[in-house]
Amino acid sequence: xxxxxxxxxxxxxxxxxxxxxxxxxxxxxxxxxxxxxxxxxxxxxxxxxxxxxxxxxxxxxxxxxxxxxxxxxxxxxxxxxxxxxxxxxxxxxxxxxxxxxxxxxxxxxxxxxxxxxxxxxxxxxxxxxxxxxxxxxxxxxxxxxxxxxxxxxxxxxxxxxxxxxxxxxxxxxxxxxxxxxxxxxxxxxxxxxxxxxxxxxxxxxxxxxxxxxxxxxxxxxxxxxxxxxxxxxxxxxxxxxxxxxxxxxxxxxxxxxxxxxxxxxxxxxxxxxxxxxxxxxxxxxxxxxxxxxxxxxxxxxxxxxxxxxxxxxxxxxxxxxxxxxxxxxxxxxxxxxxxxxxxxxxxxxxxxxxxxxxxxxxxxxxxxxxxxxxxxxxxxxxxxxxxxxxxxxxxxxxxxxxxxxxxxxxxxxxxxxxxxxxxxxxxxxxxxxxxxxxxxxxxxxxxxxxxxxxxx
Numbered sequence: 001x002x003x004x005x006x007x008x009x010x011x012x013x014x015x016x017x018x019x020x021x022x023x024x025x026x027x028x029x030x031x032x033x034x035x036x037x038x039x040x041x042x043x044x045x046x047x048x049x050x051x052x053x054x055x056x057x058x059x060x061x062x063x064x065x066x067x068x069x070x071x072x073x074x075x076x077x078x079x080x081x082x083x084x085x086x087x088x089x090x091x092x093x094x095x096x097x098x099x100x101x102x103x104x105x106x107x108x109x110x111x112x113x114x115x116x117x118x119x120x121x122x123x124x125x126x127x128x129x130x131x132x133x134x135x136x137x138x139x140x141x142x143x144x145x146x147x148x149x150x151x152x153x154x155x156x157x158x159x160x161x162x163x164x165x166x167x168x169x170x171x172x173x174x175x176x177x178x179x180x181x182x183x184x185x186x187x188x189x190x191x192x193x194x195x196x197x198x199x200x201x202x203x204x205x206x207x208x209x210x211x212x213x214x215x216x217x218x219x220x221x222x223x224x225x226x227x228x229x230x231x232x233x234x235x236x237x238x239x240x241x242x243x244x245x246x247x248x249x250x251x252x253x254x255x256x257x258x259x260x261x262x263x264x265x266x267x268x269x270x271x272x273x274x275x276x277x278x279x280x281x282x283x284x285x286x287x288x289x290x291x292x293x294x295x296x297x298x299x300x301x302x303x304x305x306x307x308x309x310x311x312x313x314x315x316x317x318x319x320x321x322x323x324x325x326x327x328x329x330x331x332x333x334x335x336x337x338x339x340x341x342x343x344x345x346x347x348x349x350x351x352x353x354x355x356x357x358x359x360x361x362x363x364x365x366x367x368x369x370x371x372x373x374x375x376x377x378x379x380x381x382x383x384x385x386x387x388x389x390x391x392x393x394x395x396x397x398x399x400x401x402x403x404x405x406x407x408x409x410x411x412x413x414x415x416x417x418x419x420x421x422x423x424x425x426x427x428x429x430x431x432x433x434x435x436x437x438x439x440x441x442x443x444x445x446x447x448x449x450x451x452x453x454x455x456x
Contacts, residue, residue: 004110008086053138069142089108098435107252110251112125113246114225117225125212150440181438216431216437228244243444261432264351264430266351267378268402269373274367279363283316291324299315333348345414346426377428387402
């Protein structure tokens with residue numbers, strides 16, 4: 001495990017009480033409509049700063065980031081935001097229902113050394129999926145303008161003996177939460193501030209030698225690396241304890257029973273010669289195809305009937321007609337020849353099959369003249385159908401591009417661990433750890449020179 005540190009978090013309401021009107025989902029799941037709904041809750045919602053430009057999947061105009069930084073500075077100066085008196089770590093629990101079950105996911109917000117991705121002695125920071133360039137440009141522009149990290153990375157660690165998770169939960173059981181929030185989406189957030197040296201040291205010890213797997217926030221962690229590198233390139237004095245050498249993260253043990261993983265489906269479009277009948281005809285060589293009617297709301301149930309461990313089952317929806325097809329893979333390992341060096345767990349990912357078998361072997365060469373297709377990455381069939389109706393949901397792709405959806409099953413946790421430990425990257429948007437961490441519960445300054453009003 002990279003060294004773990006407490007930090008003087010900047011928080012709303014001095015880190016106490018109900019901050020529901022102040023927090024937001026992460027920037028990458030919001031569109032302009034979602035941003036406006038959050039701003040309507042009150043004048044000081046973190047989305048005004050963390051999402052200065054929509055869509056955040058591309059770089060916005062410089063003035064957007066300047067305005068966000070000025071808003072943040074104003075909140076520090078008028079006391080809307082303030083830093084903790086002492087460095088602290090923060091136990092963080094989310095309560096929610098998911099796929100018919102109740103979960104309570106527990107983690108610890110802290111900072112870790114900002115180090116390049118990769119294994120290293122004592123534990124490294126390991127990515128698990130590929131990323132896009134646009135969001136990294138957007139996040140860097142915001143970080144450069146504000147010298148602040150607004151949204152925590154979501155990290156996993158093995159925690160095979162359960163020590164870190166047990167310590168985190170012992171804090172939660174000992175006293176009521178210091179800060180709570182509820183955005184009305186079925187998820188409650190609770191935060192406990194921990195600033196005593198003994199508990200912090202015990203948590204650090206529980207994580208010794210463990211790797212961190214980035215569950216969500218690859219773009220943000222890469223941005224932290226790039227930001228530190230640019231400071232050094234510009235001749236800044238960056239001592240060993242400089243705040244920019246630390247990256248805010250919420251660490252959750254893989255032993256935590258509150259971990260829930262959802263699916264990230266694929267919506268494909270922009271193909272000039274697309275035809276669903278011809279597409280299924282091409283896919284017949286790889287899949288057994290069962291036509292299951294015209295109700296997209298039932299396609300996952302049909303997939304479940306055909307699923308068995310070790311078997312890849314996908315759903316296809318023609319978004320012009322709602323025709324639904326369940327596709328069961330014929331060959332147990334069709335990517336073995338092209339990707340022999342990859343772990344078997346990687347080759348059998350639903351999302352790898354979509355990208356390298358359906359898109360690269362069929363959609364691009366057969367229906368788009370060898371050109372890339374457009375993608376969106378919704379998490380529910382309901383969102384798939386919103387995209388099909390022409391909406392921009394924040395899942396990518398834009399409006400009015402959608403032609404076919406591929407419904408996948410959630411990527412299992414063991415695959416994240418095995419593939420990450422092997423040093424391999426999954427395709428983009430392979431996992432969806434539900435729910436997302438909230439933005440605004442803790443903020444990480446990357447400079448000690450905070451404006452008056454931040455308790456600096």
